[in-house]
Amino acid sequence: MNIINIAKFDSSKFPFHLTKKDDAFVEALLSTEIALAQYNQLLVQMKRDLPSNINLFITPLEQKEAQKTSKIEGTVTNLEELYDYNITNKDDDEGTNNEVNQYTEAIKYAHKQMEGGRELDQTLLKETHKILLSSTRGKSKSPGKYRTQQNYIKNSVLGVFKPCDQKSLSYAIEQLFAYINQISNTSLEREEAEPRLNNPEQEYDRLRINTIVNNDLTEAERLQKSLYQTQLEFEENQRNLTDEQKVMAADLVGAPIFGDEGVAEAEAAEEETVTEKNALINIAMIHAQFESIHPFEDGNGRIGRMLITLLMWKYKKIAMPNFYISSYLEGQEARDQYYSALRNVDKDKDWKNWYMFFFKAVKSSAEKNLKLAQDLRDLHKKTDVDLSKLIDKNEKKEITLNFLFENPNFPASKYYKGKVGPVGRIYLKLLEEKKIIREISPAKGRAPAKYVFEAFFKLMDTD
Numbered sequence: 001m002n003i004i005n006i007a008k009f010d011s012s013k014f015p016f017h018l019t020k021k022d023d024a025f026v027e028a029l030l031s032t033e034i035a036l037a038q039y040n041q042l043l044v045q046m047k048r049d050l051p052s053n054i055n056l057f058i059t060p061l062e063q064k065e066a067q068k069t070s071k072i073e074g075t076v077t078n079l080e081e082l083y084d085y086n087i088t089n090k091d092d093d094e095g096t097n098n099e100v101n102q103y104t105e106a107i108k109y110a111h112k113q114m115e116g117g118r119e120l121d122q123t124l125l126k127e128t129h130k131i132l133l134s135s136t137r138g139k140s141k142s143p144g145k146y147r148t149q150q151n152y153i154k155n156s157v158l159g160v161f162k163p164c165d166q167k168s169l170s171y172a173i174e175q176l177f178a179y180i181n182q183i184s185n186t187s188l189e190r191e192e193a194e195p196r197l198n199n200p201e202q203e204y205d206r207l208r209i210n211t212i213v214n215n216d217l218t219e220a221e222r223l224q225k226s227l228y229q230t231q232l233e234f235e236e237n238q239r240n241l242t243d244e245q246k247v248m249a250a251d252l253v254g255a256p257i258f259g260d261e262g263v264a265e266a267e268a269a270e271e272e273t274v275t276e277k278n279a280l281i282n283i284a285m286i287h288a289q290f291e292s293i294h295p296f297e298d299g300n301g302r303i304g305r306m307l308i309t310l311l312m313w314k315y316k317k318i319a320m321p322n323f324y325i326s327s328y329l330e331g332q333e334a335r336d337q338y339y340s341a342l343r344n345v346d347k348d349k350d351w352k353n354w355y356m357f358f359f360k361a362v363k364s365s366a367e368k369n370l371k372l373a374q375d376l377r378d379l380h381k382k383t384d385v386d387l388s389k390l391i392d393k394n395e396k397k398e399i400t401l402n403f404l405f406e407n408p409n410f411p412a413s414k415y416y417k418g419k420v421g422p423v424g425r426i427y428l429k430l431l432e433e434k435k436i437i438r439e440i441s442p443a444k445g446r447a448p449a450k451y452v453f454e455a456f457f458k459l460m461d462t463d
Contacts, residue, residue, distance in 0.1 A: 014289045015179055016351050018281070025352065032280060032359040035366040036317055042373055043319040056405040057376045058322050060460055061369065066103040068326035069302050072335070075099050079460050080452070083409050099136040106132040107306050111313070111321045120314055122177055128306070132299050141298040146173070151294060155339060161346070163294035172293045176286065180311070183282055279315040283308060284358035288345050305329075325365045334361070375459055380405065383436065383455070390430045396420055400427060408453040409440070 021029070046054050063082055070077070077096050084090075085097035110120070110128045118124055130144030142148075146169055153161040164172045287308055294300045305326055313321035329335050341357040344350040384401055391397040399419045407414065416424030428451065431437045436453070443449040 013345060013349050013351075014175065015285060016349070018351060018355070025356065028356055028359040028363075029278065029280065032363040032366070035363045035370075036280075036312075039323075039366040039370040039373075040318045042370055043322065046373075046377075047319055053402065056380065056402060057373055058320070059406070060376060060456075061322060061324055061372065062104050062107075064372075064460060065324035065326055066100045068324070068330050069103060069305050070100045072326060072329060073301055080409055080457055083407070087407065087410060087414065095136060099138075102132050102134070102136055103302055103306075107309065107321065110306070110310055114310070114314065114321075119181060120177075120310060121181070122173060125177075125303070129296055129299055129303055132302060138298045142296070143299075146170075146295045147297040149297075151297065153294065156336075159343075161343060163292060169293065169295055172289075173295050176289050176293065180286060183315075279312070279317050280359065280362065281355060283311045283315070284355050285351070286311060287358070288342055288351075288354055291342055292346055323365070324369055325361055327368060328361045328365050372459075372462075376405075379455060379459055386434065386436055387431075390434060391427060396423070396427070400424075400431075404437070404453045405456065408456040409450065411448045411450050412443070413448040 018025075046057060050057070060079075063079060067077060067079060067082060075096055077100055082097050082100055085101065091097045106128045109131050110124060113124055113127075114120060126144045126146075133139055133141060133143035146166075148166055150165055151163060153163065287304055290307060291300065291304045296303065308325055309318075309321050309323045312318045312323050329338055337357055338361070341350075341354040345354050380401070383404065384397075387397045387401055391400060400415075403410075403415060403418070403420070412425075412428055415428065416422060418424070420427065428437070432439060432451070436455075437451040438454055439449055440452050441450045
C-alpha cells in the first residue's frame with residue numbers, strides 16, 4: 001500500500017458552515033426542497049387517506065431500497081426472490097436474501113425506537129448496526145461494536161482513504177452525535193412534516209406546502225429568480241416581501257430573518273449561529289462525516305444511507321422514515337461522483353461540491369420515489385376495478401386486492417387457506433384467465449401451484 005498517496009480523515013473539517021451560497025448553490029437547494037416537499041405531501045396524503053393500507057405502498061419501496069442498498073455493497077438479489085424468501089424463508093447458500101431483509105428490519109427497529117421517544121444516539125446506532133449484520137455474512141465483523149483496528153477504503157475513484165484511527169474514533173463519533181442532537185433543539189426539529197391546519201404554530205408549514213406542492217410552482221419559480229440568488233440579493237429583496245415570504249426564504253437559504261432595522265444585526269446573528277439552519281445541508285454534512293469516520297468494521301455504507309432517511313424524518317422533512325436514495329447511487333457514474341465528492345471533502349475541504357452532489361441525489365430520488373409511489377397507487381386503483389368485475393363480494397375483493405400487493409408472488413395455498421377461504425380456488429382461475437396473475441410453476445404432488453402478480457414486479461423493476 002502506498003502510504004504517500006493515502007488521503008486521511010480530517011477532524012478539523014467538521015462542522016463546516018458555508019457562509020457564501022452562490023446562485024447555483026441556492027438554485028440547487030431550492031429545487032431539491034421543492035422535490036422533497038412534493039414527495040412528502042404524498043406521504044402525508046397516504047397517512048391521512050389510507051391509514052390501514054399504507055403499508056401496501058410503503059413496503060414495496062422499503063424492499064426496493066433494501067435490495068438496492070445491498071447491491072451497492074455487492075449483495076445481489078431481485079425483488080421476486082426477496083418476496084419469495086419472505087414467504088418460504090428459503091435462501092441461497094450465502095444467505096443473500098436474509099442479508100437484504102436485515103436492512104429493512106434494522107431501519108424499522110430504529111424508527112420504532114425513535115417514535116417511542118429515544119434519541120438517535122450512539123447506543124441506538126450500535127443496536128441498529130447489530131440487527132443489520134447479525135445472522136448475515138457480517139456476523140463475524142463485530143455487529144453492534146465500533147472497530148478496534150485501523151481500516152482503509154480503496155477503489156478506483158478514492159484511491160486509498162484512511163478513516164480516523166481507532167484512537168480518535170471515540171471523539172469523532174461523539175462530536176458527530178453531539179452535533180446531531182444539538183441541531184435537534186433548533187428550528188429544524190420544529191418544522192412539521194405533516195401540516196395541521198388547526199394549529200397556528202404550524203401555519204408556516206401549511207403555507208409553504210400549499211405554495212410549493214400543489215402544482216403551483218409560479219411563486220416558487222419567481223422567488224428562485226428574484227430572491228434566491230445570493231445572500232446579498234436576499235437581504236435587499238426581503239424588504240419588499242411579505243412576512244410569509246420572508247419565513248419561506250429564510251428557511252430555504254438558512255439566512256436570518258430581519259426587517260428594515262438593518263443588515264448589521266442580521267450579520268451579527270449569522271456570525272453567532274452555531275449550526276446550519278437548513279436540514280438538508282446538515283444531513284449532507286452529517287452523512288459525509290459519518291462515512292469519513294467509518295466507525296464499523298463492516299456495514300458503514302448501509303448505515304450511512306440509513307442515517308439519511310432517519311435524519312430526514314427526525315428533522316421533519318418527511319412524514320414517515322421512508323426515503324430511498326440507493327437507486328440513484330447504484331449507477332457507476334453516480335457512485336464515482338459520490339466517492340469523488342466525499343474524497344474532496346477530506347482532501348480539499350470542498351464542501352460545496354459535496355453539497356451540490358447531495359442535492360442532486362436527493363432531488364432525483366425524491367422525484368423517483370414520488371413517481372413510484374403514485375404508480376403503485378394507480379396500479380392499486382386499476383386492480384381494484386379489475387377485481388370488482390370478477391369478485392362480486394366486496395369483502396373477498398378487498399382481501400384479494402390487499403393479498404396481491406402484500407404477496408405479489410405466492411403459492412396458491414397461501415391465498416385460499418387464508419381469509420378468502422376455499423372459494424379462492426375459483427378466484428385464482430378467474431384472475432389467471434384475465435391475466436391479472438400468471439402461474440409460474442404448476443402444482444406437483446403436495447406442492448401447490450405458484451403465481452405471480454406480474455404488473456407489480458414490472459412496475460417495481462423500473463428505475
